[in-house]
Each structure stands twice: as structure tokens, then as C-alpha cells.
Amino acid sequence: MTIRTVTPVADAPWLIVGAGALGQLFSASLARHYPVILLGRQSAPPAIRLRTSEGMDHQVTLRRERLSDWAAERSRNEPPALVVLATKSHDTQAALDALMPRLTPTTPLLLLQNGFQVQPRISEHWAGPVLCASTTEAAYRPLLDPESELYSTRPDVVHAAAGETWIGDLDDRHPTLAAAVAECLGKAGMTATPCLDIRQRLWQKLAVNAVINPLTASHRIRNGDLAGPEFRPRIVALVAEIGRIMQAEGIQPPATGWQALIEGVIEATAANHSSMLQDVLAGRPTERGAILGPLIDAGLRHRLDTPEIIALYQATPH
The missing domain is CATH 1.10.1040.10 (N-(1-d-carboxylethyl)-l-norvaline Dehydrogenase; domain 2)
Incomplete structure (x- = not known):
């Protein structure tokens, strides 16, 4: 699949899989500019409370669903423009397997995982474009006792430090797609650069x-x-x-x-x-x-x- 415009989304949503710190940070940043669906293990309210790296709190409205519910709903025809896999490395293949029945074989993927295990494996076996990202964005989910008086006002995710994200594919076959995704991230306020040396x-x-x-x-x-x-x-x-x-x-x-x-x-x-x-x-x-x-x-x-x-x-x- 190739991208015909400078952005990989029009009416089709970005599907972000994994509601951890990076998944929520990317979702909250992108949802202000593009349609986003965030899939996690648990049900969640349709919003993310984000604390920015400047210490400002924002509530960003977006669609959130359980991964299992979205994957099981076969009656809806809602192919995503891009699937961002933001799960931990050991959960990535299982998440992709669960999504497969609702994805076309050429759906582009963007992998945000640490390490260098799932990236070559998925790149080899997925029929569509597989982009990999290396990011220095720092984020975390605050840990608070539910009995704490601060629990109800805590942010869902804290953007601890702004960084940079590099995007490319392991075979350098999809530079146009990498540039388009990087441009979208840039419009969402994140520093992103397409590169031809993502393996490095x-x-x-x-x-x-x-x-x-x-x-x-x-x-x-x-x-x-x-x-x-x-x-x-x-x-x-x-x-x-x-x-x-x-x-x-x-x-x-x-x-x-x-x-x-x-x-x-x-x-x-x-x-x-x-x-x-x-x-x-x-x-x-x-x-x-x-x-x-x-x-x-x-x-x-x-x-x-x-x-x-x-x-x-x-x-x-x-």
C-alpha cells in the first residue's frame, strides 16, 4: 500500500494498540488532529488526561475500546489507515494476531517496540508495509493508591520529556509512507523524522x-x-x-x-x-x-x- 497524499489519514482512523505510557502519549497527541481509536486490555472512559512536558494538564477526547471487543466486532467495516502497535514486545504478536481478521493484508503497521526482536519478525511475515520507530519520547503512567485523595485528579499519562522519533522500514522500501507518518506526528506536535537507517x-x-x-x-x-x-x-x-x-x-x-x-x-x-x-x-x-x-x-x-x-x-x- 502506498500513501497518495502527504498524510496517511483522511476519514479512516489511526488504530493505536496498547494503552501504556507511549500508546496514550501518541494517542493524546494525534487525536487533536486525526481520528484515533485507542485499544487496550481494559474498558476506559473516552478521554486521556495528559500532563505535558511543560506541566500543563489537558483532557483529550478520543475513542477507546477494548482490543478484544474491537477485534470481535466483524460486522463493522472500518479498516484503519494505519495500525500503531504500542504494546510491550512480548505482547505484540498476540495483539496483531487478534486484529488480523479485521485488517486487510496490506494495512500499514508502525512498530514502537523496544529491542530488536519483533521488528524483523513482523517485517518478514506481514504482507503490507511495516514501519519501525525509534523514539526518545519519555512518558510514564503515575502510580497512586486508589485510596489517595489525589487519585481522581491524577493524569493518565505524564509526558516526562520531549524527544525525537525516527521512522523507517528495515528494507528501505517505504520512504514515502515513512515521510507521511512523520509529517503527521509533526503536525501533532511531536518531533519526527523519516530515515533510511532505521536498523542503525x-x-x-x-x-x-x-x-x-x-x-x-x-x-x-x-x-x-x-x-x-x-x-x-x-x-x-x-x-x-x-x-x-x-x-x-x-x-x-x-x-x-x-x-x-x-x-x-x-x-x-x-x-x-x-x-x-x-x-x-x-x-x-x-x-x-x-x-x-x-x-x-x-x-x-x-x-x-x-x-x-x-x-x-x-x-x-x-
């Missing part, structure tokens, strides 16, 4: 996540705490193994090197709770396999020793 972007983000997410989740600390001297030897050892894997995979290091990249992200996101730590605190399964699994697999494939990565995998909550 995904692996670079994986390198960062593989250090920050498991360590913060294991120690239950904020990102900035990793700058302490007690963590430096382990981070240096992890980065050395990651760097060798990236070289074997043909992934170019940033100009300043892998160590400087990861240290820079730790500093820039010092106050943030990583997504994996958020999962641990909320009692949800983590993306340990999606983030560390591709590195372990690549190490085996290239016959590289990765004792630090394996030890981190074993110590990380799952």
Missing part, C-alpha cells in the same frame, strides 16, 4: 537500553543514579561487550563512541524511571528478553564472549 537507529537505542533498563530495574534506582562511581566498572564492561557486538553486526558507533552515548543519556534522563523499572514497580513483566536477548543471540551468532550481558540478563527481573 534501533540498534543504537538497544545499546542504550541494554545498559540503563536492566541496571535501574535490578537496583530500583533512577537513571541518574547510574552515574555513581560504584556502577562505572560494570557499565564500562557492558559497553565493551556491546561495542564488539555492534561492530560484528555492522552497526556504526556514534561519533563520540558508545560509552559517551550511554553516559550522555544517563545524564540527560537523570530524573527518569526507565521503562523496565516502571514495569517492575507496577508488577508487570519486563522486556528483559527483547532488550538483552538480541545481544546474547548476536554474541552467539558471531562467536563472541558476552559474560557481562549474560550475567545482567540472569539478574534482571522478568
Whole structure:
């Protein structure tokens, strides 16, 4: 499927699957400009209470449904213009399988997952265009006791820090679609760029996540705490193994090197709770396999020793 105009939506809705922090952030941003349907596991009121990165609260009205209800309603003919899969990596294939009976085989997909597991798998098997996104947008869902007097006024999602989103497909076959989706995100107030090196972007983000997410989740600390001297030897050892894997995979290091990249992200996101730590605190399964699994697999494939990565995998909550 190709996009005939500069935007991938006219009357057809964007279908956003996954009501986690990123799913709600993208939904709330896009719904002010485009028709959006947000699918989640649970029923929810037709609105999202968004706290912006500037600290302003907005209530955004949009259509929300349970994924199971939308997938089961076969009588309606409402093909989406684009399906944004914003689920956790381990839930993505099951969500897509549930949607399949109501999607045309050429429906474009946009994958927002961490790691590098579901992206190549879905790109290979889905008949339509599959775009992948690498984003530095930071968002979280506040955790409050339902008995708290603040519970009724809490935002559904907090946009902790504005970032940038890169969009492309693994075979560089759909640059027009990537540009159109990026333009839509830009009109919705998000910084988005189409790119022809999304594989490079995904692996670079994986390198960062593989250090920050498991360590913060294991120690239950904020990102900035990793700058302490007690963590430096382990981070240096992890980065050395990651760097060798990236070289074997043909992934170019940033100009300043892998160590400087990861240290820079730790500093820039010092106050943030990583997504994996958020999962641990909320009692949800983590993306340990999606983030560390591709590195372990690549190490085996290239016959590289990765004792630090394996030890981190074993110590990380799952």
C-alpha cells in the first residue's frame, strides 16, 4: 500500500494498540488532529488526561475500546489507515494476531517496540508495509493508591520529556509512507523524522537500553543514579561487550563512541524511571528478553564472549 497524499489519514482512523505510557502519549497527541481509536486490555472512559512536558494538564477526547471487543466486532467495516502497535514486545504478536481478521493484508503497521526482536519478525511475515520507530519520547503512567485523595485528579499519562522519533522500514522500501507518518506526528506536535537507517537507529537505542533498563530495574534506582562511581566498572564492561557486538553486526558507533552515548543519556534522563523499572514497580513483566536477548543471540551468532550481558540478563527481573 502506498500513501497518495502527504498524510496517511483522511476519514479512516489511526488504530493505536496498547494503552501504556507511549500508546496514550501518541494517542493524546494525534487525536487533536486525526481520528484515533485507542485499544487496550481494559474498558476506559473516552478521554486521556495528559500532563505535558511543560506541566500543563489537558483532557483529550478520543475513542477507546477494548482490543478484544474491537477485534470481535466483524460486522463493522472500518479498516484503519494505519495500525500503531504500542504494546510491550512480548505482547505484540498476540495483539496483531487478534486484529488480523479485521485488517486487510496490506494495512500499514508502525512498530514502537523496544529491542530488536519483533521488528524483523513482523517485517518478514506481514504482507503490507511495516514501519519501525525509534523514539526518545519519555512518558510514564503515575502510580497512586486508589485510596489517595489525589487519585481522581491524577493524569493518565505524564509526558516526562520531549524527544525525537525516527521512522523507517528495515528494507528501505517505504520512504514515502515513512515521510507521511512523520509529517503527521509533526503536525501533532511531536518531533519526527523519516530515515533510511532505521536498523542503525534501533540498534543504537538497544545499546542504550541494554545498559540503563536492566541496571535501574535490578537496583530500583533512577537513571541518574547510574552515574555513581560504584556502577562505572560494570557499565564500562557492558559497553565493551556491546561495542564488539555492534561492530560484528555492522552497526556504526556514534561519533563520540558508545560509552559517551550511554553516559550522555544517563545524564540527560537523570530524573527518569526507565521503562523496565516502571514495569517492575507496577508488577508487570519486563522486556528483559527483547532488550538483552538480541545481544546474547548476536554474541552467539558471531562467536563472541558476552559474560557481562549474560550475567545482567540472569539478574534482571522478568
